[in-house]
Amino acid sequence: MRLVPKSIFARIALLIAGLLLINQIITYISVTNYVIRPHWQQILRVMSTQVKFVVMDLENELPDDVSETYMQTTGIRVYPYAVAVQQGLLQARYYQSLTQLMARYLEAKTDVLIQEGDSQYLWVRAPKHPDKWIRLPLANFQRNYPSPLIIYLTAIGILSVLGGWFLTLLISKPLKKLQFAVRELGRGDVPGQLKETGASEFRELTRAFNQMAHNIHQLEEDRALLLAGVSHDIRTPLTRIRLAAEFLPDELKDVRDDIVRDAEEMNAIIEQFIAFVREGREEPWIWCQPDQLIHQVLESFNEHDRFVQHTRKLAKTKLRPLAFKRMLTNVVQNALRYSDGPVEISTDHDKHWFTIEVRDHGPGVPDDQIERLFQPFQRGNTARSGQTGSGLGLAIVRRIVAAHHGKLSVRNHPLGGLLVTISLPLSNHSR
Ligand SMILES: Nc1ncnc2c1ncn2[C@@H]1O[C@H](COP(=O)(O)OP(=O)(O)O)[C@@H](O)[C@H]1O
Ligand SMILES: [Mg+2]
Structure with a gap:
């Protein structure tokens, strides 16, 4: 005990x-x-x-x-x-x-x-x-009831609780603020500068925290700038190569098609890079109809006949639409890529959350591998057979879900295939 x-x-x-x-x-x-x-x-x-x-x-x-x-x-x-x-x-x-x-x-x-x-x-x-x-x-001295001992003990009890409460209030208020900011930072958000108030220890702690948050933010920005810069600089010559390939004569059709396909693939990978770095945090929140965004994502694939939809009408909510679509695109693309057969897309909602489920009928992923595949650049056995990809997809999905304060679950469906469940908070209740 x-x-x-x-x-x-x-x-x-x-x-x-x-x-x-x-x-x-x-x-x-x-x-x-x-x-x-x-x-x-x-x-x-x-x-x-x-x-x-x-x-x-x-x-x-x-x-x-x-x-x-x-x-x-x-x-x-x-x-x-x-x-x-x-x-x-x-x-x-x-x-x-x-x-x-x-x-x-x-x-x-x-x-x-x-x-x-x-x-x-x-x-x-x-x-x-x-x-x-x-x-x-x-001489008759009056016996006191309740006895002085009980009065003392009660007074001690009350004083301790009051004193404890008061002191805790004094300490916990600045701590709560700090805790909140640390959590925000942990999620990858940029907490505003905290005001340095209260006892000197708290002031110093707050100052140190502000400094740290600033440094992390700076680091993050430098990294993003670097990656975006490199990606951009590779993209330009890549476009030139692709254009040049288009002008190859028809006798070299096979070579031309290879070059074009490779260039497109590299372009897609670079796009993933940029998406991973940006993860949509700078995108503003906009009131959207999630159904519409889902529809747009599904439209963008040309394997419509594989989709099976069980959807419910969802309420309007605040989202970062581009990031949201990028997230869903990655999940659906994985399902199409790593399985044959139908890909089921279902939506549902309750008072505070709405949920999107994407399930395929492929081999799924070994349970002990799931966590690893969320890491950037990690690809699974299903991807070894020449499928192109960057290994960034699930990492991007996870980041975007986190940026929406949502919940993500990836597991194997008991009847086979991978089941990805994304739950995001509905606006009125969360923000
Ligand atoms: N629906 C799925 N079924 C089977 N395996 C999957 C599925 N989705 C993802 N995976 C595995 O997870 C790995 C990581 O996925 P991802 O992060 O999107 O990277 P990428 O698709 O670029 O390889 C994939 O390489 C694949 O092996
Ligand atoms: Mg992928």
């Missing part, structure tokens, strides 16, 4: 409770030693002289009228043991420390008990007359 609680709130509350409890114990010890004990010493000293007086009376050293007046004014009574029991001696509590003190003052053996109740009494066993009990009235 873990003894230290997890949340900051619980830890601070526990700490405060501990400190208050220690404080209480120290207070208790010092009050007992420096206030209560001297107080009782004084009381017992006074009472011991009274007891001495009574003992003198027991030994008939006092005139009767004096002893009677004395008993009347002080309220002190002397009982034999049996009567003392009737008067409540057995309900009284024995006090070791008081007994010792009293014995010292009386210079004789005795016992001291305190009886509590409607009226309170100090019982003292008469020295030299062990069968006689002297009952001295104590």
